[in-house]
Amino acid sequence: MTRLSSGNIDLDKRLQGGFPEGECVLITGEPGTGKTIFGIQFLYNACQEGKKCVIIATEEVPEKIILHGKALGFDLEPFVETNQLTMIHFLELRANNLAEGYTNVCMHIDDLNNLAHIIQDDVDVIILDNLGTFSIGIDLKQFRDKLDTLAYVLSNQKRTSLIVMDATAHELTHRIAEYSTYGTIRLMTKENPYTGKMERFMYIPKMRGTKISLDIINYDITEEGIKLFPAKANR
Amino acid sequence: MTRLSSGNIDLDKRLQGGFPEGECVLITGEPGTGKTIFGIQFLYNACQEGKKCVIIATEEVPEKIILHGKALGFDLEPFVETNQLTMIHFLELRANNLAEGYTNVCMHIDDLNNLAHIIQDDVDVIILDNLGTFSIGIDLKQFRDKLDTLAYVLSNQKRTSLIVMDATAHELTHRIAEYSTYGTIRLMTKENPYTGKMERFMYIPKMRGTKISLDIINYDITEEGIKLFPAKANR
């Protein structure tokens, strides 16, 4: 199986080289667990490897994401300028709709499926940050059917995709998204029983075609992005 | 009682030879517990024993299941070519329906009952992966009535069936599916109290006509499929 680097060497080692190419991986986490940074690192690396990329950002404007990346040493701007990276202005769409008084013109997961169909044929990598926006307010059966379909279409088109989902929406949908994707990574903040302090942990319950460890991995958000602690420091 | 091997020698030993022939067994689990691999091993073995088999895959395309099997050393392709194994393209049906704009053409459990009736008379073994798709969005009474009926029809037709169900759907239906089937196997990931690490466990609460142990069995997903750890290593 071909792999695409996650943009994080330590994580790649735990994934037999990176994310499975042409498949869909879900990453979930609470506020402050660095979900967006994971996305930026993956995106930056994919751009560097010459992949054509798209990011659909539902909670942040592209300018902020670029600033966020620059501060961590991942400058996405050159890729945007050469059109290797396309940023879809989803938050602005949502805000403008509301501002104009269309109180019910919230984006639906259908829009997401449509997006999957209109994305240019040569796009290799898709980042969606965050799926949670699409999951609230529709019934669970619809959400599952549509997410299964989205994952099916994307995988069929051989796009490697990283779907970010906030933990609240993930819990409200009973963690059902994890069944639709090829792999899933959970980010969490919890007390380290050895140090008695709150720390960040990553857990990978599922990555098809990949020999994964079920160990809970301690990580930190540093000024150069996500850093995994070596295995010994982990439980 | 005649037995049909589960495709896993160690599990067979714990089931007095395998799954009860002509009966319906439920297997449930969270993402990454290897539910589909259990299905592939059982299917591969049944094909090898000359049984006529059908797999209804609601979350994966047949090609992926075949790839998945090959990677683990269970090549299903020859059986497909000789029509000994039929793969029903359920995921594609679901996706196409949605793509064409039929937003409510999700598959219902009724379709499943119909399937049970149209499957060819000479089919011995049926794998359904996964029942969860059919259980969300209908009321509990209907789900139970229809699953009881499905299990009754399949058993009446002397088909040995393995029904895979994701843990989320299983919990949402209050684990009620376990009353409808002849036996049930639960797969789970939890902390091993002796090692302090996350590990995979299997628990068999029910297998009619079979002397089973209630011990929780430690297992792993290896490159040759599911391996049960010997009893001593278990609690």
Add this chain to the structure above:
Amino acid sequence: MTRLSSGNIDLDKRLQGGFPEGECVLITGEPGTGKTIFGIQFLYNACQEGKKCVIIATEEVPEKIILHGKALGFDLEPFVETNQLTMIHFLELRANNLAEGYTNVCMHIDDLNNLAHIIQDDVDVIILDNLGTFSIGIDLKQFRDKLDTLAYVLSNQKRTSLIVMDATAHELTHRIAEYSTYGTIRLMTKENPYTGKMERFMYIPKMRGTKISLDIINYDITEEGIKLFPAKANR
């Protein structure tokens, strides 16, 4: 108070001789706790004592119950042949209704009350396996009113009845059925704190007119049916 043996000597000792004659006892349990076996043992014994019996089986066909009994050494077939034991084909009724497309022709608890009225006058013992089928999808007040009525009618007619109910339905109805019956037995699987292993336990919270112990009783499902462990082995 006259007693009717439960078909299990050890249980009888704990019930001052057996179930109170002419009264209604509830038995609840999760999948694999042997609820149906309890019913078969009681039924077999009642038939042997010359009682006229009826079993209403909602989840299994009569043939399977007979096979199940034979495997454990309780052959019900001769009693069926002499009409001492009547088996009501409830599962088939449910399945046929569904198969013919009557999607809403599920059995209701009203049917149960009607049954109570049409059962032949000379029937002494009634087994219902399982009440859960009747409790889902109706509101709690109705369920309680109708179960109170059923228990009242059966007790009025001096029938000894054993009502089996699955734990899921029992929990969903907030264990309310226990107030309507004369006695109640709960079967469960849980970790034995002394052995650290999953084991089966029986708990009798209520048996009117009977001096009962509140001890939790360890039992096993053996090849000769249910066996209670002696009191010392219990906590």
Add this chain to the structure above:
Amino acid sequence: MTRLSSGNIDLDKRLQGGFPEGECVLITGEPGTGKTIFGIQFLYNACQEGKKCVIIATEEVPEKIILHGKALGFDLEPFVETNQLTMIHFLELRANNLAEGYTNVCMHIDDLNNLAHIIQDDVDVIILDNLGTFSIGIDLKQFRDKLDTLAYVLSNQKRTSLIVMDATAHELTHRIAEYSTYGTIRLMTKENPYTGKMERFMYIPKMRGTKISLDIINYDITEEGIKLFPAKANR
């Protein structure tokens, strides 16, 4: 404050002589905690003291209550014969209504309020067993308003009343009934932390105008009715 013996000397000691006369006391408990026996003992004692009594039994027929009492040494029959004790056939009313096909003719709490008004003026003591029947299926506000009213009316008429309520209905109504009554006694079965065994306990969170201990009191159901264990044996 005048007291009316609870029919149990040990309990009376803990209540400064018994239940407050002319007031309403609630007693709640799970199946098998002896709620009805508490009622019988209180009733028997009140009859002996020459009080005119009424019992409204919603789950048992009067004959059974009399049998139940006799077995414990509290023979209510003579009081019934002299009309000192009136037994209202509520269960039969409920059952007959259902049997005649009036599927919605369940008793409502309104009927209870009407009862309070039509009970003969010279009745001193009222036992209602059990209030749970009236609380399910109406909204919480109505239940509270009506129970407040019932308690108000009964107290206004200087009747001493004991209201039995099953724990399920009590929990489903969020224990709200405890605010409407003058006092409340909770019966429960739980593990005794010292013996490791399931035992019965009584807890009195509230008894207005009475200096009560908040100690949890161990009791047993013996062949002579409820017996409280001496304080030392309690925690």
Add this chain to the structure above:
Amino acid sequence: MTRLSSGNIDLDKRLQGGFPEGECVLITGEPGTGKTIFGIQFLYNACQEGKKCVIIATEEVPEKIILHGKALGFDLEPFVETNQLTMIHFLELRANNLAEGYTNVCMHIDDLNNLAHIIQDDVDVIILDNLGTFSIGIDLKQFRDKLDTLAYVLSNQKRTSLIVMDATAHELTHRIAEYSTYGTIRLMTKENPYTGKMERFMYIPKMRGTKISLDIINYDITEEGIKLFPAKANR
């Protein structure tokens, strides 16, 4: 900030002199925690200090409150006779409405707001026992808007008010009432970890403009009313 004694010297010490004058304090508790006694003590003291007072009692008739107070040594009767204390017969209003067949004429929180407006201008102190009656059966947003308004109006009119609320209604409204009031006192019964016995505790999470301790305070209901245990005896 001017203070008005709570009627309990020990509590006053913990509140820098008493309740903040002209503000609204909430007191919540389970059955038997002495909520009404707290109200009586506060009322008695306020009357003694010459304040003009009103009590709105929704669960008890004024006569009972007076008896209750007398038994504890707080005789409110003289103040009623001189019209310094007005008792509003709310329970009787509720009961009469129901008795006359107006099944839906329950009091609403709107009535409460109206009351706030019609109370005589010279009233200094208002006790409402209990707010719970007004909170069930309306939606949370309404409850919050109206309680905010009530607290605003009362504070605007410089009335010192004590609002009693039962713990059940408080939990059902998600403890939201605590945000609307100036201060809040929670009464509870729980196991004292040092003595292993059930005891009564008071906790003051909030009292604006007051330096409060977050210590949980042990108290008892004695024959002279509420007594706080000295700080050392507390945890």
Add this chain to the structure above:
Amino acid sequence: MTRLSSGNIDLDKRLQGGFPEGECVLITGEPGTGKTIFGIQFLYNACQEGKKCVIIATEEVPEKIILHGKALGFDLEPFVETNQLTMIHFLELRANNLAEGYTNVCMHIDDLNNLAHIIQDDVDVIILDNLGTFSIGIDLKQFRDKLDTLAYVLSNQKRTSLIVMDATAHELTHRIAEYSTYGTIRLMTKENPYTGKMERFMYIPKMRGTKISLDIINYDITEEGIKLFPAKANR
């Protein structure tokens, strides 16, 4: 990144200088955790630094907030007089609407979005106390869409905003507000495991562009406002 002091030196040190300028920070807490005091301190400091400020107070009248601040040594009055600080009378609007009988004229989150648009262009700092008022009674999807939009508009206009939200509303909306804001601070009261006493703690799960510690910080509400305990005293 430019920082704006939180008005608390110790907190500023933990935030690399203060709140990120031009961004939106959420602060949540239970009653009595000092949410409003946090707001007052921040507001007072921003006024001192010459920022033009607006406070939207939904639960308290401006006069009380000024009194509250004065008592703690943060006199906001001079800034109000010079129009550097504008106080929007939201509570009075709510109360008047209700008083006039417009029972459904509660403020909606739409009003909040409108406010964002009509606030004068030269306003630098906005405090909203509290968002909870706007979150109850609308569905979760709407709340999220509108809060995302509000945060987007405010950030777009380069306003630094502090949004106070009560813990009850925060929990009822599944903590979803934390995903919409740039940073979030949680205030809580809990038992300190080392002292066994209830104490106040602050936790900062998220502050974009800021290296934060996940340590739980012990703090107190003193007569000079919020004081953080030095790190050693913290766990």
